[in-house]
Every structure is written in C-alpha cells, then in structure tokens.
Amino acid sequence: MSTPAVLVQLDSTPSPDGPRVDAVRPVTAELITLGRTLGHVDVFTMGSPSVEALAALGALGVRTVHQAQLPTSLPVDAHRTTNSIAAIAVTVAQRIHADVLLCPTGFAAKEIAAVAAARLGAGLVTDATSLTWAGGEGDGKKVLRATKHSFGGAWNGTVDIITDPAVVTVASGAVTVEPAATPTHPEVEAVIVDPPAPKVTVLSREVKPRASDRPSLEEAAAVVAGGRGTGGDFTDVYALADALDAAVGATRDIVHDGHFDRFIGQTGVTIAPALYVAAGISGAPHHVAGIQGAGHIISIVNDPEAPIVELSNLAVLGDVAAVLPATVAAVTEAKKAAGSA
Amino acid sequence: MRIVVLLKYVPDLTSERRFADGRAVREAAEGVLNEIDENAVEAALQLIEALPDEADRQASEVIAVTMAPEGGDLAVKKAFQLGAGRGIRLADEALVGSDYFGTTAALAATIRRLGEDAPIDAVIAGMTALDGLGSVVPALLAEELGWPQLTHATAVELSADALALTITRETDDVVARLSAPLPAVVSVSDAANTPRLANFKLIMAARKQPVEQWTVADIEPFFEESAVAGADCLGVAGARASIVETAQRPPRPDVNVVKDAGDGQVAAAAIVDYLKGHDLV
Numbered sequence: 154m155s156t157p158a159v160l161v162q163l164d165s166t167p168s169p170d171g172p173r174v175d176a177v178r179p180v181t182a183e184l185i186t187l188g189r190t191l192g193h194v195d196v197f198t199m200g201s202p203s204v205e206a207l208a209a210l211g212a213l214g215v216r217t218v219h220q221a222q223l224p225t226s227l228p229v230d231a232h233r234t235t236n237s238i239a240a241i242a243v244t245v246a247q248r249i250h251a252d253v254l255l256c257p258t259g260f261a262a263k264e265i266a267a268v269a270a271a272r273l274g275a276g277l278v279t280d281a282t283s284l285t286w287a288g289g290e291g292d293g294k295k296v297l298r299a300t301k302h303s304f305g306g307a308w309n310g311t312v313d314i315i316t317d318p319a320v321v322t323v324a325s326g327a328v329t330v331e332p333a334a335t336p337t338h339p340e341v342e343a344v345i346v347d348p349p350a351p352k353v354t355v356l357s358r359e360v361k362p363r364a365s366d367r368p369s370l371e372e373a374a375a376v377v378a379g380g381r382g383t384g385g386d387f388t389d390v391y392a393l394a395d396a397l398d399a400a401v402g403a404t405r406d407i408v409h410d411g412h413f414d415r416f417i418g419q420t421g422v423t424i425a426p427a428l429y430v431a432a433g434i435s436g437a438p439h440h441v442a443g444i445q446g447a448g449h450i451i452s453i454v455n456d457p458e459a460p461i462v463e464l465s466n467l468a469v470l471g472d473v474a475a476v477l478p479a480t481v482a483a484v485t486e487a488k489k490a491a492g493s494a
Numbered sequence: 495m496r497i498v499v500l501l502k503y504v505p506d507l508t509s510e511r512r513f514a515d516g517r518a519v520r521e522a523a524e525g526v527l528n529e530i531d532e533n534a535v536e537a538a539l540q541l542i543e544a545l546p547d548e549a550d551r552q553a554s555e556v557i558a559v560t561m562a563p564e565g566g567d568l569a570v571k572k573a574f575q576l577g578a579g580r581g582i583r584l585a586d587e588a589l590v591g592s593d594y595f596g597t598t599a600a601l602a603a604t605i606r607r608l609g610e611d612a613p614i615d616a617v618i619a620g621m622t623a624l625d626g627l628g629s630v631v632p633a634l635l636a637e638e639l640g641w642p643q644l645t646h647a648t649a650v651e652l653s654a655d656a657l658a659l660t661i662t663r664e665t666d667d668v669v670a671r672l673s674a675p676l677p678a679v680v681s682v683s684d685a686a687n688t689p690r691l692a693n694f695k696l697i698m699a700a701r702k703q704p705v706e707q708w709t710v711a712d713i714e715p716f717f718e719e720s721a722v723a724g725a726d727c728l729g730v731a732g733a734r735a736s737i738v739e740t741a742q743r744p745p746r747p748d749v750n751v752v753k754d755a756g757d758g759q760v761a762a763a764a765i766v767d768y769l770k771g772h773d774l775v
Contacts, residue, residue: 233668235633235643260621260629260646261665267594267630271637271722276734277594279628298738311738352642356660356671371666375774397775405684419622420530420683422666428774430765439529449772451765462749467768469761471754476765479758483766487775 157192157252157286160245161185162238162262163210163218164198174200177209179372183328184255185213187284191253191297195219197245197344199232207339214333218341219245223348230355235261239268240348246273246318248344253284253297254320258423259371263322270320277320278312280423282327282446287313297321302445324446325371326425361414370415373400375428376447378417380404380440382433382454382473385412389477390432396484397428404440418443433473436461453477495545495554495656496612497538498605499578500619500631502528503562503569525562527569530620530682532689535576537650537682538618539690541659544652555579559604561589561597567705574700575692581703586710591730591737598634599723603713605639614677616659621646621681632681638722642674645681 161184164174177185181196188194196210197219210218221241223232231237242265246254254275256266263279270277278299287298297319299312314321370376377399379390385407394401403413405421417424418439425446432453434440441464444450452465453476462468469476503525535556542554558573558581560566570581584604592600608614617639622629636643644650647661653673660673661680692700710728717725726732750768754761769775 259666261668263628263630264633264643264645267634268637271595271598271634277630278735279630299735302743308740309743310740312735313738314735316734352636352640353644353672353674356673358668358670361667361669397769409685420685428769449768449774451768453761453765457751462751465749466747467750467752467764469752469754469764471758471761472756475756475758476754476761477758479762480765483762484769484775487766487770491775 158249159188159192159194159253159255160242160249160251161188161194161196161255162198162242162257162265163196163202163206164200174198174202174206176203177206177213179330180257180325182209182213182330183325184257184323185210185215186330187323187328188253188255189214189333191284191286195245195249195251196339197221197241199223199238199241202341207341210339211337212332213330214335214337215339216337217249218339219248219344220341221245221344221346223346227348227351228355230358231351233358234351234353234355235264235268236351236353237346237348238265239272241344241346242266242269243272244346245344251318254318256320256322258322258325266320266322273318273320274316275318275320276314276316277322278314279322280324281321282324284321284323324423324425326374326427326446367394368398368400370400370402370417370422370424373424373426375399375430376402376417376424376426377430377432378402378404378434379407379413379432380434381406382435383407383477384433384474385410386474387413389474389481392481393430393432393477393484396481396488397430399428399430400426404434404437431461431465432477434461435459436464453480495542495550495615496557496608497541497555498557498559498608498614498617499531499534499538499573500601500617501531501534501558501560501562501566501569501573502620502623503560503566504528504623525565525568527572528620528623530622530684531569532572532576532620533682533684533686534618534620535573535578536687536689537647537680538616539577540687541616541650541652545656546654550656557582557608559584559601559608561585561592561600561604570705571700571703572692574703575696576690577696580706582706582708584708584713588710588729591733592728593733593735594628594630594634595723595734596727596729596732597631598638599717599725599727600710600713601631601635602638602718602723603716603725604708605635606716606718607713616676616678616680617641618680618682621683629681632679634722636679639677639679642678644672644674644678647680647682648685650680650682650686 281299429447649662
C-alpha cells in the first residue's frame with residue numbers, strides 16, 4: 154500500500170461570522186496528529202484559512218488545504234447542514250482518493266460522518282479512541298483498526314473497518330497534539346462542490362457564544378461539574394474551575410432547572426478530560442455515559458452509596474457547600490507554594 | 495397521519511452488560527426501552543393531537559418498530575402503554591451483527607412495506623441510545639429514504655396545514671430552526687417533551703395486544719439498491735466494520751474514600767494531596 158491519504162475537516166465548529174478560519178482548533182489538531190500516524194493528511198474547509206491558520210496547519214504537517222466552493226444558488230444558511238458538509242467531504246475524499254476520513258465527535262459531526270460514509274459506501278466507526286493499520290501480511294490488504302468504549306466505558310472494543318475508504322469519528326481527548334517532525338507549507342486548492350438539493354429549510358441558525366477565557370467542555374484538560382447536590386449555586390464550582398484552569402459543566406437536572414446551560418451526559422456533551430471533578434453529582438447512567446473517557450475522577454458527595462463513588466479514583470464524602478470553598482483555598486495555596494518554590 | 499416510532503431495546507444499566515461472540519447480549523430480563531424513545535413516542539402522539547381535524551386524528555396511527563431479539567417485545571409493549579396502536583418486532587438470524595448501514599437498510603425496508611398500506615408521514619426516533627451512543631441511524635435513514643433529516647430536535651411543531659414540520663435542533667454549540675415538508679425523519683432529545691405516564695386502561699390493553707413478529711422475509715421485496723445500503727448490508731456478512739474483539743475494561747483502581755469532618759478541611763486536603771500526587775495541579 155502506498156502512503157495512505159487521510160482527510161480531516163478543518164472548521165469543525167463554524168464561527169458565526171463565517172467565511173474565515175483564523176485558527177486551528179485543538180480538536181482539529183488532535184485529528185491531524187492522529188491522521189499523521191496513518192498517512193498524509195489533507196484538510197477540507199469551507200472558510201478561507203488565515204496566514205496564522207496556514208502556519209499552524211504547516212506545523213502539524215498538513216499537505217493540502219481543500220477549500221470548498223459551494224454554488225451561489227445555495228442559500229448561505231444551507232452551507233452548514235449535514236447535507237452540504239457531507240457533500241464537501243465526499244467530493245474531496247474522492248478527488249484525493251482518501252483512504253481515511255476523520256471527523257470529530259459531537260452529534261452534528263457524527264451525522265456528517267455517517268452521511269458521508271453512506272455516500273462513499275464506506276464503513277463507519279464512531280467515537281474511536283485509537284486507530285492503527287492492521288493486517289497487510291497474507292494478501293497484503295491493510296484494514297483500519299479502531300478501538301472504542303462501549304456500555305458506559307465498561308467494555309473496550311476493537312473493530313476493523315474493511316472498506317476503503319474508512320470513516321471514523323474520534324473521541325475528543327483521545328490524542329495528545331504534537332507538531333510534525335517535518336513542518337510543511339500547505340497549498341490551498343479550490344474545490345467546486347455541488348451538494349444534492351437541500352430537503353430542509355434553515356429558518357435560523359445561531360452559534361451559542363462561549364466564554365473565551367475558559368476552555369470549552371469538549372476540549373478542556375480538566376472539568377469541574379456540579380449536580381443537584383450543589384443546590385444550583387455554581388459560585389464555588391466556578392471558583393474551583395478557575396483554580397484548576399478547568400471548564401465548567403453540569404448534570405441534566407441542573408440544566409433543566411435553569412441553573413446552567415450545558416450538561417454532560419448521554420444527550421448532552423461527551424467529555425474526556427484528564428481530570429474530572431464531580432461536585433454534588435450522584436452518577437446517574439445518563440451522566441456517566443458522558444464521562445466514560447475521563448482520566449482521574451474526583452467526586453464530592455454526601456451519599457456513600459452514590460454510583461459516582463464506585464467510578465471515582467478519590468471520593469470525598471462531605472457537604473459540597475463546605476468542601477468546595479475549602480478545596481478552592483487549598484488548591485490556590487498549593488499553587489502559590491509551587492509558584493514560589 | 496401515520497407515524498412510525500423507532501424503538502431501541504437496550505440493556506438495563508443497573509444490570510450486568512456483556513458481550514458474547516463480540517456482540518452485545520440483550521437478554522429478556524436485562525433490557526428496557528431506551529429512555530429517550532419514550533420522548534419519541536410522546537412526540538408522535540403530540541403531532542397527532544395537533545391535527546386540526548378530528549376525523550384525521552381518529553384515523554391516525556402510531557406504529558412502534560424495533561429491531562431486536564425476543565426481549566424487544568418489552569420495548570414495544572411499553573410503547574403500547576403510552577399509546578402506540580400497532581407494534582412490530584423485526585428479528586432474524588440474518589440481521590444479527592448488522593452495522594449502522596445494515597440496520598438502516600432493514601428499518602428502511604420495514605418503513606417502505608408499512609407505506610404500502612397507506613403513506614407513512616413521519617419516522618420519529620430517540621436521538622441516541624444509552625448502549626451505543628452512535629446517534630447516526632436517524633440521519634442515515636433520512637438519507638436512505640430520501641426524506642428530510644430533522645434530527646436532534648428539542649422542539650417539534652406541526653404546520654397549520656399539517657403538511658410540514660418545524661424543529662429546533664440543538665447540537666453542541668449550535669441552535670437552529672429547521673423546517674421541511676412531510677414525510678420526514680425526526681429524532682428527538684429528552685428536552686423535546688415530557689412523556690406521559692402510562693394509564694391503567696392502556697397498561698391492561700397492552701398485555702393482550704400482540705407484537706407482530708417480522709423477519710427478513712417480510713421485508714425482502716422492499717430493499718432498494720440505494721446509495722446508503724441494500725440487502726447485501728445485513729448482518730455480520732454485510733457489515734463494513736467487523737468486531738475483532740471485545741474485552742471488559744480493566745477495573746478502575748480501588749476507590750480512595752475520604753470522609754470529611756464537616757468543615758471541608760479534611761476533604762480539601764485529600765483532594766489537594768491527590769492532585770499533587772498525580773501532577774494535576
């Protein structure tokens with residue numbers, strides 16, 4: 154097999170103001186880093202990459218940037234639909250004879266990956282945690298081998314995708330970003346893409362603003378989340394997140410009660426941080442489904458029977474309202490001591 | 495209005511889940527209806543209740559469909575209790591081990607067959623299931639049927655003329671309002687509605703109501719050679735991704751449990767010690 158071609162989507166979460174890509178998001182850098190272990194990496198984008206974005210792609214070893222040009226007859230609102238983005242992925246994948254299409258995790262990205270796989274006649278694995286080429290001995294045919302978690306992380310599975318190309322969505326945090334040994338100067342090539350006629354009318358589309366001084370839930374190395382046990386008061390959850398440079402999350406109950414806007418779990422965000430601190434969270438199946446990729450889990454609960462205790466590396470049994478502020482003070486003190494040492 | 499609601503029979507998360515021959519084992523005593531699928535049934539019932547014409551409401555039907563082994567009847571019975579009028583369990587040796595595309599092909603063929611009697615206006619599913627978290631079958635089904643994809647809905651509204659749907663779609667950081675003519679494929683989140691409680695009359699009726707047992711033979715003529723998946727995609731033989739092995743994850747190290755004294759100091763010290771010990775601060 155000659156060096157495989159790997160295709161990655163550049164603008165995974167499109168910015169609301171659109172046509173420019175100013176930076177390479179951490180999740181994209183993870184996909185490119187993983188892609189480099191499999192072959193040459195190309196990216197596709199709808200936006201025009203800035204000089205800074207091109208430099209970042211070069212540092213990551215990207216060969217070519219394929220910039221899609223959609224028909225002017227297609228309403229701008231229809232550019233970001235599953236239908237259109239899947240069409241771009243398929244057109245570019247066919248053009249470069251891609252062997253692998255890598256997509257990020259998240260509900261929208263998974264649908265794009267699935268529809269692209271359908272149109273390519275390709276096999277699909279979702280939420281992979283690692284990828285390697287396997288086989289290649291007997292008849293010389295290599296297959297893409299993926300690992301993934303199932304059943305709330307209780308099982309690990311290994312799956313071979315027997316088609317070429319193969320389509321994979323990769324769990325966030327599965328890869329540590331590393332620059333390429335040999336940086337590149339990526340070329341930007343225009344690609345004309347003509348998606349199938351849209352069947353859905355986009356009446357409105359809004360990208361929720363996120364606090365820019367805090368890492369996003371999907372990409373943070375540390376997450377502090379609050380559940381019912383906080384009584385909905387997130388002051389100390391924010392304070393501990395600040396002390397740990399962490400993102401803030403919540404359980405579904407807390408969001409439904411109107412105390413916070415994004416929840417971690419089966420129907421919310423899936424996270425895979427190195428450190429997860431659960432404050433006042435019992436560990437219902439819905440929530441646990443979203444934290445299966447977490448590394449170290451520290452829980453603060455008052456109920457020793459709560460399911461989260463069993464999942465934790467460290468479980469402290471106590472009053473969240475007392476433990477959180479004391480922990481904020483202790484962490485701040487420890488950082489100060491480390492800083493002056 | 496005829497609505498097909500797709501149900502998934504999933505392992506009860508309070509029971510032991512396991513794999514055999516590389517596939518998830520779902521035994522009768524262990525399974526339940528995927529929680530969000532109750533929201534799908536509810537969304538279907540609400541659409542029918544929103545029909546302006548009483549005669550149309552009376553003529554409407556919710557058909558529950560599941561592709562599952564024997565225990566899957568339980569999921570269909572649960573849908574009966576909520577108000578589904580008809581239920582089908584599709585099961586066949588040839589379907590075991592189907593991947594996303596095989597599953598989509600079989601469900602599409604089932605929907606096409608149901609559409610022979612009278613047109614199906616919508617297919618509604620839960621946006622994700624707790625065992626796999628793939629969340630892609632509704633989008634694939636829309637692609638396969640050539641219907642609009644209205645997925646990840648947190649709100650579903652029927653147009654005044656009852657010919658189109660508008661949904662609020664929430665995925666990750668994006669909130670969109672989408673509209674499309676019927677028939678369409680919809681998937682709903684748990685925020686879309688609050689499922690009604692089963693009433694006593696329906697619980698009693700559900701006991702007697704039979705679940706139609708379909709096999710591949712029942713849907714054989716309704717596979718299409720389409721972009722997504724034809725009959726050749728079914729089962730292990732047709733899967734484009736094959737399971738090499740499954741293994742129980744190594745158990746987490748023993749939990750270190752620390753009991754606080756009440757003022758938070760003991761707990762805080764334990765947390766900081768842990769963070770320092772693992773280079774996390």
